[in-house]
Amino acid sequence: MKKLALSLTAVAFSISAATTHAGEVEVLHWWTSGGEAASINVLKGLMEEEGHTWKDFAVAGGAGESAMTVLKSRAISGNPPASAQIKGPTIQEWGDLGFLTNLDDVAKAGDWDVVLPQVVSNTMKHEGHYVAAPVNVHRVNWLWANPEVFRKSGASIPTTWKQFISEADKIKAAGFTPLAHGGQAWQDATLFEAIALEKGAKFYNSAFIGLSDDTLRSDEMIDVFRTFKKVRGYVDSGFSGRDWNIATSMVINGDAAMQIMGDWAKGEFTAAGKKAGIDYVCYPAPGTSEMFTFNIDSLAMFKVKGEDNQKAQQDLARLILEPEFQETFNLNKGSIPARLNMSREKFDTCAHSSMDSFLASSTTGNLLPSMAHGMAASSMVQGAIYDVVTNYFNDESMTPEVAVDKLARAVKASM
Amino acid sequence: MKTNAINSEPTNARAGRPARLSLADWMPKIVMAPTVIVTLVCMYGYMIWTAVLSMTNSRMLPSYDFVGLSQYERLFNNDRWIVALTNLGIFGGLFILICLVLGVILAIFLDQKIRSEGAIRTIYLYPMAISFIVTGTAWKWLLNPTNGFEKLMIDMGFTDFTFDWLVNPDKVVYCLVIAAVWQASGFVMALFLAGLRGVDGDLIKAAQLDGANTFTTYRRIILPSLKPVFFSAMVILSHIAIKSFDLVAALTNGGPGYSSDLPANFMYAHTFTRSQIGLGSASAMVMLGCVLAILVPYLYSELRGERNE
Numbered sequence: 001m002k003k004l005a006l007s008l009t010a011v012a013f014s015i016s017a018a019t020t021h022a023g024e025v026e027v028l029h030w031w032t033s034g035g036e037a038a039s040i041n042v043l044k045g046l047m048e049e050e051g052h053t054w055k056d057f058a059v060a061g062g063a064g065e066s067a068m069t070v071l072k073s074r075a076i077s078g079n080p081p082a083s084a085q086i087k088g089p090t091i092q093e094w095g096d097l098g099f100l101t102n103l104d105d106v107a108k109a110g111d112w113d114v115v116l117p118q119v120v121s122n123t124m125k126h127e128g129h130y131v132a133a134p135v136n137v138h139r140v141n142w143l144w145a146n147p148e149v150f151r152k153s154g155a156s157i158p159t160t161w162k163q164f165i166s167e168a169d170k171i172k173a174a175g176f177t178p179l180a181h182g183g184q185a186w187q188d189a190t191l192f193e194a195i196a197l198e199k200g201a202k203f204y205n206s207a208f209i210g211l212s213d214d215t216l217r218s219d220e221m222i223d224v225f226r227t228f229k230k231v232r233g234y235v236d237s238g239f240s241g242r243d244w245n246i247a248t249s250m251v252i253n254g255d256a257a258m259q260i261m262g263d264w265a266k267g268e269f270t271a272a273g274k275k276a277g278i279d280y281v282c283y284p285a286p287g288t289s290e291m292f293t294f295n296i297d298s299l300a301m302f303k304v305k306g307e308d309n310q311k312a313q314q315d316l317a318r319l320i321l322e323p324e325f326q327e328t329f330n331l332n333k334g335s336i337p338a339r340l341n342m343s344r345e346k347f348d349t350c351a352h353s354s355m356d357s358f359l360a361s362s363t364t365g366n367l368l369p370s371m372a373h374g375m376a377a378s379s380m381v382q383g384a385i386y387d388v389v390t391n392y393f394n395d396e397s398m399t400p401e402v403a404v405d406k407l408a409r410a411v412k413a414s415m
Numbered sequence: 416m417k418t419n420a421i422n423s424e425p426t427n428a429r430a431g432r433p434a435r436l437s438l439a440d441w442m443p444k445i446v447m448a449p450t451v452i453v454t455l456v457c458m459y460g461y462m463i464w465t466a467v468l469s470m471t472n473s474r475m476l477p478s479y480d481f482v483g484l485s486q487y488e489r490l491f492n493n494d495r496w497i498v499a500l501t502n503l504g505i506f507g508g509l510f511i512l513i514c515l516v517l518g519v520i521l522a523i524f525l526d527q528k529i530r531s532e533g534a535i536r537t538i539y540l541y542p543m544a545i546s547f548i549v550t551g552t553a554w555k556w557l558l559n560p561t562n563g564f565e566k567l568m569i570d571m572g573f574t575d576f577t578f579d580w581l582v583n584p585d586k587v588v589y590c591l592v593i594a595a596v597w598q599a600s601g602f603v604m605a606l607f608l609a610g611l612r613g614v615d616g617d618l619i620k621a622a623q624l625d626g627a628n629t630f631t632t633y634r635r636i637i638l639p640s641l642k643p644v645f646f647s648a649m650v651i652l653s654h655i656a657i658k659s660f661d662l663v664a665a666l667t668n669g670g671p672g673y674s675s676d677l678p679a680n681f682m683y684a685h686t687f688t689r690s691q692i693g694l695g696s697a698s699a700m701v702m703l704g705c706v707l708a709i710l711v712p713y714l715y716s717e718l719r720g721e722r723n724e
Contacts, residue, residue: 065688066688068687068688069687069688072475072476072687076476093475093690097475097476183582183670183671184668184670185670185672185673236561237560237561237579237582238559238560238561238562238582239582240581240582240667240670240671241555241667241668241670241671378690379475379688379689379690380474380689380690380691383684383685383688383689383691387494387495387673390670390671390672390673391494391495391672391673391674392672393671393672394584394670394671394672394674395584395672395674396584406494410494413489413492413493
């Protein structure tokens, strides 16, 4: 009995000894699909090497809608996690409410201002102070294709949306689904955005960032909607409510020829053991080879109590930006590192093309925030656009003119 | 008269010894207090809070800048909300009607003193034990045109067979009705069966002696006497319809587009994911109004009925 009590005390001591040196970080994220989960585990491993405890707080669901709900309820009740996967204008919203902590010390030590492109670092700052750490840069305007299906149906990879339609006809005639698509609002918006992007950076900026009423009602926008409805005809009948990774697996299995989806789709190809350039190919979405719509994932740091936990949190921020994590994470996830000047060796051709395009477009003004992924506008405006786009996509009787009017009115009402 | 006598007895006893308020007198109040407080705060308190929020410009977190009824104005100018309300009308109406009809028919069939009634009753009642999330997911697979019922029929040789309601914006709301009816009609059957068993046997025998056949007996004598059961079933079904959320979330997630949205889904999306707490609260208040529109007449008739007896 005495022996047991002794050993118990010993255990208790060793636990308390361990906790005095190391803190705990709780990280809220929605990286739950195969490739994504493997990516976040890298960070978990690094944190545990530092002696900290990682408390995983994963909330499944595309585009993180459910995760944000959970985060809000936790934050309002005064118990936010140490870190959460929030991005774009949402970082500013949380910053304005005073929930985020200052990361300037870590940023200074790690030279974040130098290693991050300005587009990225600006998004991570609230009122000039770093409050979030970027984990990757996603290119959204990608076309993923199964070359085998193209070969069998005698079609070629389209480079404009007009050509997309004629090639898709061939694929359809050969008995394949031309476009793998999941009918969820954010996926509809991703496709819509890729079509709108063909009209150029000026149009895109004015429509989705400037929210100009004239642009939203313009003939060009009507044309975008018209093409969007045509593309709708090349989707199989079971698309409604399908998850994006299921749509990706249709391309992987050779049931479908193409998918318009951000480069996180590559994670699914990789997880299925496919090789870029052989089993699948990646091209910029039709007509958008000069453009780069970005979606930067970041982990924002919330104010936490306890010195150990704060230390752990700062360590987390530091580790995120270190080349080791940036490389491994992005290799798994399919995206490209947020920091510049990294070794490219291990990345595949799709990632190389993405990196080149990222650098090139940042000088020409063609580097654009993705509307569909919450980088361009507030969640209210984004929601309003989602509603109109998804409703139009699914309503066969709605004309482009009506849709344009609805879009302009919905955006105005949400501001 | 007898009940009155019993009721008046303790009052007299208490009046006889007014000075000594014993623990026994306080006990019921003490025991009830926590639940009363919890109910007042967690039900009515939050209801009032929602009403307050619906008149503010709250966005991501609650704020208290009052803007009058402009959130309600925005709400009724919102296309998606109108779709959700219309869907509630179609879904609620059909769901209640079909459940009642099916429930009554099943109950009457089961009432014919058939063999192994217990087993059959359990089978019909069982869907009620399953959560709407499971029902929704299962029906999502069954109704999906590429791998469900349609594919089965095509594989069986009916190549022209189409059943694409789930992806058709005009028909998707009927998919909700199908799944919900499957879930709830067994429950209505159980309610009516209990009611049927409670009908006085002498009445039925008398009717039969008078030469009424089974159909007439049910139509003229048994069913009219089940009015209270009918009313309870209707109230339960209508509140299931108004608060329906999980079924939509699992079966269609509001899609295609937002054509199968119900008010609860609208409320959730706007309050929690779109940072429009004010607008979401306004929609919640409209839903509360719908519930009250059904409950108040019901409670009124119930309470008045008691007084008459």
